[in-house]
Amino acid sequence: MASLLNIFWLGLKELRSLASDLVMVLFVVYAFSGAIYIQATGTSNQVNNASIAFVDEDGSALSKELMNAFYPPYFQPPEAIDARVVEDAMDEGRFMFVVEIPDLFEDDLRAGRQPQIQLNIDATAMQQAGIGANYIKNIINDRITTFLSRTDQSASDPINLIVNKLFNPNGESAWFSGVVAIINQVTMLAIILTGAAVIREREHGTLEHLLVMPLSAFEIAMAKVWANGLVILVATAVSLVVVLQSVLKVPFAGSQALWFGGVVLYLFFTTALGIFLGTIARSMAQFSLLIILAVVAMQLLSGGTTPIESQPQWLQCLTFFLPSRHFVSFSQAIIYRGGGLEAVWPHFVMVAAVGLAFFAYSLALFRKSIAVTK
Numbered sequence: 400m401a402s403l404l405n406i407f408w409l410g411l412k413e414l415r416s417l418a419s420d421l422v423m424v425l426f427v428v429y430a431f432s433g434a435i436y437i438q439a440t441g442t443s444n445q446v447n448n449a450s451i452a453f454v455d456e457d458g459s460a461l462s463k464e465l466m467n468a469f470y471p472p473y474f475q476p477p478e479a480i481d482a483r484v485v486e487d488a489m490d491e492g493r494f495m496f497v498v499e500i501p502d503l504f505e506d507d508l509r510a511g512r513q514p515q516i517q518l519n520i521d522a523t524a525m526q527q528a529g530i531g532a533n534y535i536k537n538i539i540n541d542r543i544t545t546f547l548s549r550t551d552q553s554a555s556d557p558i559n560l561i562v563n564k565l566f567n568p569n570g571e572s573a574w575f576s577g578v579v580a581i582i583n584q585v586t587m588l589a590i591i592l593t594g595a596a597v598i599r600e601r602e603h604g605t606l607e608h609l610l611v612m613p614l615s616a617f618e619i620a621m622a623k624v625w626a627n628g629l630v631i632l633v634a635t636a637v638s639l640v641v642v643l644q645s646v647l648k649v650p651f652a653g654s655q656a657l658w659f660g661g662v663v664l665y666l667f668f669t670t671a672l673g674i675f676l677g678t679i680a681r682s683m684a685q686f687s688l689l690i691i692l693a694v695v696a697m698q699l700l701s702g703g704t705t706p707i708e709s710q711p712q713w714l715q716c717l718t719f720f721l722p723s724r725h726f727v728s729f730s731q732a733i734i735y736r737g738g739g740l741e742a743v744w745p746h747f748v749m750v751a752a753v754g755l756a757f758f759a760y761s762l763a764l765f766r767k768s769i770a771v772t773k
Contacts, residue, residue: 402618409614409622410629413596417630423595427630430584431638439577439647445473445570446531451496452478454485459505461546465498468542473534485519495521496531498539508547566652566735577647578734579703579727581638585631586701586723587694589666592627593673594686597765602683616766620674624758627673628666635662652737661729661747668722668754675761678768697723722750 417423451474455462466477474496480488485497499517507514518535522528567574636659643649651658676693680686698704700714701723707715718724725746732738732746740747 402615405614405618406621406625409618410626413623413626414630416596416599417592417627420599423592427588427592427634430588431581431634432642435577435580435584435638435642436646438580438583439573445572446527446534447472448475449473449496449527449531450475450494451498451535452480452485452488452494454482454497454499455479456482456502457500457504461505461508461543462500464546465500465539465542468538469535489519489521492521495524495527496535498535508543573647574649577643577649578730581635581643582701582703582727582730583698584638585635585662585665586669586697586726587690588634589627589631589669590673590676590694591690592630593623593670594677594680594690595673595683596623596627597674597677598680598683598686617762620762620765623674624667624670628663628670631666632659632662635659649734651734653733654739657740657743658730658733661726661733661743661750664747664750664754665722665726668750668757671754671758671761674765675757678761678765697721700724701727703727719749720753722753725749 448471451469453462453466455466466479469477478494480494480497482499485499488494489497497519499519501514501516504514504516516539518532520528520532564570639651639655644651672693676686676689680689700710700718700721702718707718707724707728710718729738729743729746729750732743736742
């Protein structure tokens with residue numbers, strides 16, 4: 400009982416110490432608000448507000464219908480330009496796409512001669528250019544088919560392929576990017592806060608004060624774990640409700656209580672990793688460099704940036720023991736697919752097992768560091 404009280408009061412000391420660090424508090428607030436919103440909306444796998452122009456040398460009803468097929472939010476209202484100014488307009492960056500419809504285009508189509516349409520692309524915006532080319536191709540093909548058949552019914556195909564998008568039917572990239580962003584912030588901030596707390600104790604000399612008190616290394620480390628973990632947990636809850644669900648309109652298909660239970664298990668690992676890095680680092684500068692190595696590797700190999708299946712087989716075997724991979728997996732299963740405990744319990748067990756083992760190792764290293772300090 401006395402040990403629990405020591406952990407509780409030491410944790411309150413950690414919270415007061417963090418609250419007095421205005422820069423760190425502002426960093427936490429920004430990381431779970433503005434940073435998540437920017438990451439979710441700053442990049443997109445969809446064409447958005449792309450500038451497009453048409454060179455209509457045919458002047459037919461079909462060419463005019465093709466121009467009218469492009470509208471916001473994917474494209475800006477198309478502009479009609481002359482063929483002689485295409486090169487200058489694209490050099491000036493006025494248009495990302497320029498579609499050139501040749502003379503007698505509609506007549507050639509009706510005669511079955513398969514005329515060509517030229518699409519000029521400003522590929523300096525590489526991702527938008529590649530995705531937009533497919534958008535334009537599909538829109539033009541659909542309108543031509545509809546125009547020639549004089550009906551909205553498409554011609555019969557050998558098969559009837561029905562596409563059913565589950566969990567994200569409109570393909571909103573912000574839904575995926577927003578969840579990945581909050582996962583990344585949990586990983587990064589939990590490590591930073593805990594490790595910085597260890598280094599702050601050493602640099603300010605308060606660690607020596609703790610050493611003369613009847614406290615064990617376990618109590619000191621556990622206080623840092625629960626205090627900083629609580630800060631991240633509260634920030635995650637607020638960010639989930641305010642940023643993801645209210646602003647980005649990301650639906651939460653599964654149980655929020657189940658997901659937060661998994662977050663608590665994962666925070667046990669990340670705070671232990673923060674203690675480990677804070678123990679081996681001798682200054683905040685060294686700790687910052689170690690953060691880059693640890694966090695970048697964990698985020699790249701977790702499956703949030705690229706699918707696990709795209710990794711080499713030997714690397715997949717190694718990342719199986721990485722808790723961040725299981726954190727991403729059970730987060731996607733709960734948030735997107737509405738999975739229950741029966742679907743995610745293996746990930747929970749793996750995170751808990753690795754977290755407990757790493758905490759034991761970090762505690763032993765922290766205890767050794769304290770013994771050297773004494």
